[in-house]
Amino acid sequence: MACAEAAGGGVRLLQKGDQVLAWSNSGKTWLGGCVDDILEEPLLLPDQIVPKGALKIRLARGLKFVPAPRTGANCKIYEELKQDERFNLKVLGKKGAPYDRYPESWEKGSSPPNLESFAGELVSQDLGELLILGSRGGQVVLPYFWRVLGSKTPPAVVINGGCAMKKRPGPATNWPVSAVTFLLLGGQDFFRGKASPAEYVASAKQCVPPENGSTAILFVSEMQHVPQASLLGAVLSLLLMALLSWKASGSPPIAQFQSILSRLEGEGCWSGRLLFTAAAGLWEEIPFGSARYSGWACRSSQPSQAASCAAGFHS
Known part of the structure; x- marks a missing residue:
């Protein structure tokens, strides 16, 4: 994290x-x-x-x-983010640390130190303006922040979308209505299980309360559980900038969404969908790459200004 x-x-x-x-x-x-x-x-x-x-x-x-500690398989991407003058990055948790294990409420979970006790130590610290969480951070740490900090939890990029797993063990957690969240989901992620891509994304959407109007999902068909470095390097800073804009304005960051899609289209090797809440409970969906021509059609709940802007992304 x-x-x-x-x-x-x-x-x-x-x-x-x-x-x-x-x-x-x-x-x-x-x-x-x-x-x-x-x-x-x-x-x-x-x-x-x-x-x-x-x-x-x-x-x-x-x-x-x-060996020098590394931030997982994408250490280079985080090192590059540290050099980005728009951000100051502080690593709060690392894979392989003593607390890097599920809490007792999970199958084969462990007593402290675990991810839940680690989250408990972090809530009294300065968490910054944005969070980046990996799979277990999304499953355990972010829900703990939501239970304790509620709307004061910083906006979060959640790689693998662990907070949006329907049968996630642990204490019941209410997704804050005001939470600003960007889920990065992969079509090749084992988190998808046997669900189709459409079912996987639909399940994640159902975890977001209908009163929430500040959630986005970037589903990349080719993404593995550990995002490919070229993918994460292409979009991570853009996801963070989108969250900053959304938090500041209270409106969907259409310009940042366009930058994300343009970057992915420019790479030429990624396909999938960007989904976001244009308003509370109103989801818009934009395909990119080869997904624009697939049977999983682009749909929105009803016409909106955000949808008309989004539709022009590929013109």
């Missing part, structure tokens, strides 16, 4: 003196330590070469070298 805010602050990275946890293969446990150094050049040891960027961790039992 990550949070972003409008430019004006800094990006928090690991540095010398930071307290960290390192996994002990021999002891099968996490050991507390601190960052003693970050290698600026590869280090040649008798039995291995430690790569540049690795962390030198000082533990009670001595020193340990560990």
Whole structure:
């Protein structure tokens, strides 16, 4: 999980003196330590070469070298986002951390530390102006924020749309009427299960309360559970800008939607649909790529100004 805010602050990275946890293969446990150094050049040891960027961790039992932490398979995309002057990115949670496991209310869940206890620690912190959540962040962390913070939860990009799973375990959670949310769904994601693409998207839409008028879904037929780097790199900053605009104006960010669709069309290898609430309970749907010619037709609930603008995206 990550949070972003409008430019004006800094990006928090690991540095010398930071307290960290390192996994002990021999002891099968996490050991507390601190960052003693970050290698600026590869280090040649008798039995291995430690790569540049690795962390030198000082533990009670001595020193340990560990790879530099990465933000999942799309680390490069998040690194690029850090360099984008429009945002300041702060990573709040990472895959593989001690809390990266489902809570006890889930099948095969675990007692704390888990994702729910982690979310409980975060609610008292500055979450920034925007959130970016992956699959488990969408399933557990964002619903926790909604239960505790309600309408004060920052707008969120939810990769894999975990918050819009109908049979999601855990406490009952009301989707805030004022929540500003952008779901990024993939046609090749195992979250889709046996549902058809149309059924998968329809199920996600049904999780949004009819009173909510600030939700969008970008369904990309070719997207896998871990979004391809070229896809995420093409749209992530645009999704964030759309959320900022929607939150500020209270109206669907048509110009930003057009930018997203233009970018995907320009890539030439993506197809799918952009859906959004033009008003409370009123969904508009725009196909892009080869989906414009498929049987899953573009439909809207009723004519609207937003729909007329959207229809011109591909003219």
